[in-house]
Amino acid sequence: MRAVVYSETGGPDVLTVVERKIPEPGPGEVRVRIVFSGVNPTDWKSRSGSSTRGGGLAADEVVPNQDGSGVVDAVGPGVEGLAAGDRVWTYLSAYQRPTGTAQEYTVLPSERVVKLPASASFELGASLGVPAMTAHRALTVAEGGPSRLGPGALAGRTVLVAGGAGAVGHAAIQLARWAGATVITTISGPEKATLATNAGAHHVVNYKEQDAAAEIQKIAPDGVHQVVEVSPSRNAALNQAVLANHGLVAVYATDGGSEMTLNVGGHFATNVRYQFLLLYTVGQPALDAAAEDITRAIEDGVLPVGEEHGLPILRYPLERTGDAHVAVENGAVGKVLIEVGAP
Template structure:
């Protein structure tokens, strides 16, 4: 089978397409024929060594997310059958092989059945982006721990950076759950994408400036926002604290724009707001299982999609063009980058 491998961190040049023998699934494991392999920012950061962690194994097949078809089942696996369409998450977490290969073997709990008729392109977007968004939306005081239609009714969610993959997922999931969704973007084109995702109020922060952005968010949410889904705390925390509702939650899932923030104690504690740090790899098995179930339900309801009509343009690459795919994500391309690994049929 064809597989993308790397043996040392570095630029996209370290990625090589090679032939490897497929692994057999052990007890409690599932082998998936990969149709789509998604490239997330976490994938190029791990490849480049920018996280400082280095490679955990002598040879690594990258990519956490993907979708495909169950190819074989290990002993004791229940709830899946050969031929089932599935999506996967955390494929390469603490394992040497991810989804950038034709066949990948995963623990059963990381493989989720796709609803009937759901496109593989959608399935490949349900790992890092959607599960992260689910966690950010389900940790607030008095708020729901699960998402479903009406679960966020009466609540307002601010998504900072609504044109990104996690931002797009947060908009779609929050709108499905009944929230009023406000989002910030940096251009007219991104504003159109955020509206396509389902945002009710869209603010171009570059056009309005900091004070104008606060005013626009406050106009949309006079009593403050209940949850902020935050991609850039170094840039946005001052704004977040001006618009957060009493006992609201600022859920921080990335460090775009800088790795450090400073807090003014009185301005911070007067709202009784909480900071929720979100990293997919350490949220725990219970949170991952809940997210997988709820996100899949949103797909089944037709409330979660990909493509420009859902606010997330798609960029397809061949497996052999994996280096270019990584470079696109590293360069900040708007939308979702996918490797077409095998034929869906």
């Protein structure tokens, strides 16, 4: 089988295509024939060495990419609920393992493999994983809010999604609207405004052309209950201005800087809480809950992808995995997928 590997960290040039033997699943493991491999920022950061914290590589050769979709090819002893022929999506495929999804076959713990509803495309399946599960977590950690998502779970709440044209923002808009929230999102230009609207945002605010705080206060005079935040350092003042009493800022990234300044006194009166989240360390119960709710959302037709749904799909062949990583690193608008095998 073909696999993309790297044996040292560095630029995209460290990625090479090699031939490997098809691996066999062990106890509790599933082998998946990959159709699409999804690329996330964490993938190029791991490859470059910027997120290894000096720990080195997990093996002599590492196959990148956390997310993917495909078909179960074989199951190991003790696996329940999955069988050969099942259409699936995968998540955290390369976390603490050297075997990501940029290869024709990958072996994974069964808990990281989720059945893909028949109505969903493989492109959608490979677009879930890190973005959708992160969005789910961000929407389920608010004080007084739901711990699970479904129709009506966020009824009566207003959610502000920072960066609604990104992959996590896109999923957060879709999931929040499905759960009954009023969804506001901030974007930086007209093209991204169209994408956020296509994703389902009720209100779109261009923070480069409008007074974002004033516009959001008009939309939500009683305040925003939850913020799904990609850029906490840039948006700290904005969030303080628009949050409701007991409001939450769920921070999933550090776009714009790894440090932020907060007006402590200004947050006391509204009992604001900041919740930082990293999908890799939230624990299996939270991941299981996200996978179940996301599956239900897919069955309800809630998480479509494609430009007409707010998330353009950018495709690359397996041999151009390095280019796919560069596209994500350079802030490509849309979801970057690698075409690995036939459906």
